[in-house]
Amino acid sequence: MNLSSRIGGIAPSATLAIAGRAKALQRAGVDVISLSVGEPDFDTPAHITAACIAALQRGETHYTPGAGLPALLEAIADVSTTRNRIPCTPDRVIVTAGAKDAIHQAMQAVLNPGDEVIVLTPDWVSYEACIRLADGVPVFVPVDPSTFQVTDALLEAVTDRTRMIVVNSPSNPSGAVLNRRSLDLVADVCRDRGILVLSDEIYERLVYGAKPVSLGSLPGMEELVVTVNGFSKAYAMTGWRLGWAVGPKPVIDYMARVQGHTTSQAVTFVMHGGLAALTGDQAPVEEMRRAFDERRRYILGRLHEMGLATAPADGAFYAFVEVGGDDVATASRWLDEARVAVTPGSAFHAPGWLRLSYATALPRLAEAMDRVAVL
Ligand SMILES: Cc1ncc(COP(=O)(O)O)c(C=O)c1O
Known part of the structure; x- marks a missing residue:
């Protein structure tokens, strides 16, 4: 059948086949410990769920403005301005x-x-x-492999065709969390060349x-940064x-056009849950962060005991581990011989590395490390 070559060009990576194999083994009853997931193992805090249910029961089941529920746009603008120090107003937000x-x-x-x-x-x-779906051309620039900070290689990669730099x-x-020098390297070249x-x-x-600094909070960057964030x-x-984006109004307006002709808007009652998340009790966020931190310290300790080097692990919930050689083969061996599923670094343009998610309860992490240690 004649199908889109654009979509054909974004076929799923072969390295993610390991996750598929892990799932098949689990379905067959094999006790595989999955450290490949990219989501918290906690449930959504109860007050957020309650706000969503209450919205449904009130009949909040109709369309909202395309960019989102006005109260949520305001809450996001407020959080962006006060917590992230990004100058923001509701008309620069899309949900x-x-x-x-x-x-x-x-x-x-x-x-x-x-x-x-x-x-x-x-x-x-x-x-x-996403770049390829928009007919763009991705240009991959590695960070320093020991510090995971931005290097001058970034400047060498910039051409007259560079329209955007993606930073995460x-x-x-x-x-890794980017330090001020890395952020300045990005900001300077973007200000000089008008790159988003x-x-x-x-x-x-x-x-x-240390608390991360938002690129959009740096002087002169308000009109050059689209900041993406979310609830997940x-x-x-x-x-x-x-999720949401805040940024220059022309970009947000164009995003709203895309949204207007595709999903129309985020789900109305779901946005009421999001509003409760941003404006309600933040204690659950800190509880989850502490739990992740405990697991992070544990898993890094075990990996270092095994003589493995890791990336800084200052944020998110992943340990990034240097194993050298063929990471896909190593991940395969961990799955076959230790029944521990991880993601090969090749999936992230980092051959020789493995990504281990520690969004898994401590006893399971301990069991996974015990299994890998004896390989
Ligand atoms: C770096 C990064 N950005 C964005 C997302 C997507 O998040 P959401 O669930 O809000 O679409 C993920 C999810 O894994 C992520 O790791």
């Missing part, structure tokens, strides 16, 4: 069906065929796909050291499909 949808819309809104988008690697898998701090998969930044800050609440990770709301 989307998850952060992923915001990334997709931003690429659609900004890119023309052949525009180059620099992606700092290791990188989360969907940036490349804290990073999936490395857990897509700053994916979805893990900003899950940090274990901080509030354990992956299945709700709710």
